[in-house]
Amino acid sequence: MKIGEIIKRLRKAKGFSQMELAEKIGITYQQLQKYEKGKSKITVDRLIDIARALDVPLSAILSEIYKKENIEIYSEEEIVFLEYFRKISDPELRKSFLKIFEQLSKK
Structure with a gap:
C-alpha cells in the first residue's frame, strides 16, 4: 500500500477533511492532496507531523508499508x-x- 493511500485512509478514519488535516500540519490542502495521490514525495519530518496531527504513532503508518517485508518498525x-x-x-x-x-x- 502506498503511503499516500495510508494517510488518506487514516485521515478519513479520524474524520478529518483534507482542509482540516492540512491546517493542522501547516500546509495547503492542495499539497496534502498531492501527498495522498502520490504526486509529491513526503519527507520524514512531514510524515511525523501528519502522524502527530492524526494522533497515531508513526509506526502505524510505516508498518502498513512494510507488512510484507518483515522489517522491524520502531515504536x-x-x-x-x-x-x-x-x-x-x-x-x-x-x-x-x-x-x-x-x-x-x-x-
Missing part, C-alpha cells in the same frame, strides 16, 4: 528517544548516555 518511544538523542551535541555526553543505557539493559 513511538524509540523514535522520540532517537530525536532527543540526536539533539545532544556533546559527543562525550552521548557516550555517557549510551553507557547508562547499556547498563540498564543488562538488568
